[in-house]
Amino acid sequence: MYILIPGRHHLLTDFQFKYLNGLVQRNLEGEPDIEGNPMLSTPITAIIFAVTSSNHLGTKRNPVPFYLRAMTIQEFSSYLDVPVFVYGIDDVGVIDNFAGYTLKTINHNSEGFHKLTPDNTIVICSTPVKDMYAEQGYRVLPAEWDINTQQYTQVLPWDIVQMIVKSDNWKKDKQILDLMHPAAFKVWSQYNVGDKVQRILKDPIIGADGDLTATRDYNAYVKQMDEIAALKYQETAPYIQTGKIGDIGCAAGSWIKTGSEDERLHECDFYGVEVSRHLFDICLQRKHNGDFTNPSVFFSQKNAVTSLVFDAGSMNTIHTSSLTHEIESYGSRADLLEFINNRYQELAPGGVWINRDVVGPDNKDEIILMWLNDTDGENDTTDLDKLSTRALFTRFAQDFRHAEGFQLPYEWVTIQDETYCRLKMQDACEFLFTKDYKDNWLSEMHETFCFWNFADWQQALETAGFRVDKLSRHYRNEWIVKNRLEGKTKLFNTSLEEIPFPVSHMLLLARK
The missing domain is CATH 3.40.50.620 (HUPs)
Structure with a gap:
């Protein structure tokens, strides 16, 4: 028996x-x-x-x-x-x-x-x-x-x-x-x-099955990561220092895959860290499939917020992309500051942390007027893909960080027979640079992008001991402006003078 x-x-x-x-x-x-x-x-x-x-x-x-x-x-x-x-x-x-x-x-x-x-x-x-x-x-x-x-x-x-x-x-x-x-x-x-x-x-951020969010469509997410991997690598490659290279929040390993094909880095060791079990499994499968030309590629499932994920003083380059805003979104400000301090501890003297992410506008507290197109879609449907830009904003204001208890403050005003939304520039940007991520709407509604502007980031990094390289910059993604904003929305100051769309992304080079 x-x-x-x-x-x-x-x-x-x-x-x-x-x-x-x-x-x-x-x-x-x-x-x-x-x-x-x-x-x-x-x-x-x-x-x-x-x-x-x-x-x-x-x-x-x-x-x-x-x-x-x-x-x-x-x-x-x-x-x-x-x-x-x-x-x-x-x-x-x-x-x-x-x-x-x-x-x-x-x-x-x-x-x-x-x-x-x-x-x-x-x-x-x-x-x-x-x-x-x-x-x-x-x-x-x-x-x-x-x-x-x-x-x-x-x-x-x-x-x-x-x-x-x-x-x-x-x-x-x-x-x-x-x-x-x-x-x-x-x-x-x-x-x-x-x-x-x-x-x-004891981890306060990660869920029961090892994910930041339970509402993410990983098939759509991985496809998005792969589609922009070349762009991410091209933007960050000039600043990578040879030796031990870590990619925290490596998703499906796309950035490491591109880096492993870079002849300049063929003798380097790559270390991918991913907290999501789904994405970690994909990384292991890709390694098994031989997707990485450099054999010295290693993956681990860890949370880089609450502890070091590399030995102290061991890393020559640490790369993060579209990650730090998630720590603020799903964790807390204290978690983000701890994450920054952990990266400082892990770098060798002279090492660099390359952080590519979204960023808030310089004038994030300014009250502005936002015009929203109400003829480019329907105004009485629940289908996200069919909503007009104005109706989509109304849905956004209802959903954005609702689970976290946030209520987006705004009001509709009519001036010279035209309707505008009156709100802070920060809240306007949260909508402008999130509104098109409809495949992962429920997940994206947890995420805040604009809590810090570039100056806030510089101050936080310098407080942790980093030196912010002069090559660091914040910029406006012109593709987003041309393909997702023009014709759909306009921004004005309270004197009704049209103002340009603000910065949306940053590349921070933090050196130890």
Whole structure:
């Protein structure tokens, strides 16, 4: 008889070992299932651990990579008198028959060697997942779950993970040591898992599955990143210093891909850092596909806000693009300042941080009048693609940072039979340079672009210790003006004199 134990298995407990060892030694005899029926004496052929979410790592829901979970199980298995097998089960979202998917995966990955059925398999599960297996005819042993009181009588593995997160010194915490199996303690200690898990689960910005936002269409996002990769690289290439080159927020690795093809950098090492699990997976797939001509390209899934992602004083060049505004948007001003300080710490003396991003206008607090075209689309539809520019602004004012509690202040005024929107230049720019990102509208509505102007950025960098290179600049994207603004909107001062569209982007060269 096989025993199947499905779960994420971030660590294993002392109770789990005693429970399994007791089953093995007694051949299951007398152990009650979730219906209260005792098992008959049946020899156990093998124990099979199905490690779910095996393709996830570095997230709040799944902080420990599969290979370390598997190592823990194998170390744990050396204490048991039966063979133990480990199979990774990829996360596939919420599906009704996840139990069936798990069983099919085990059958496939074992090439039919472990074809588990209700006739040859007993399932051990104390979570609601047990009902999925029971519905398919499997007998289920409840482990930590008491069938009489309908409560947990033992501490669950994830509860211990949470204890470790809260502990100042988990390796010496008596309660944790009593609950955690020595195999898990050995792997967690040897590979410094505890500190990494503490950092991930305490992160105030990243969501449960390792993303800044849950509303981003990654197919559209990656396509946009690839389309402008050449432009980004062309603008930043003259300032890259050879040696160790890091790209934080590397998305799908497009900038690194272009850099790896630059003959001047063929002996450099490239390090891509991406917090989003979806994008990190794409980077690994691209490396597997041989998309990077330089073999010294490495990727890691980390959050660069709350800690260093490179060794202090190790990097010659750090590149970020369209990232720093996201830190302000999804985190806080304190997070942005910490991010800046972290980059300073990581650079070697003389190193450069190349930061390409959007920027607020110099006169961001000025009250202006904005004319918006109401004849270039419909005014009474909910379809973003069909809205007139004026109607789109009304939708923007309703949605922009609504989840963050922000209410955009504006008013409609009529002057000489023409209607204008009266508002701050900063708020006008937030609309002008966001309005066309309709594929990711819900995600973009969280993001603020214009909180700092160029002078604000210079001051923040210099406060952190950087020297802002004179080649740094802010500028207006003329393509956006010609293709997205002209004919759709105009800006005026309060004297009704037309004023030019302000700057939209910046290239900051911060040297240590």
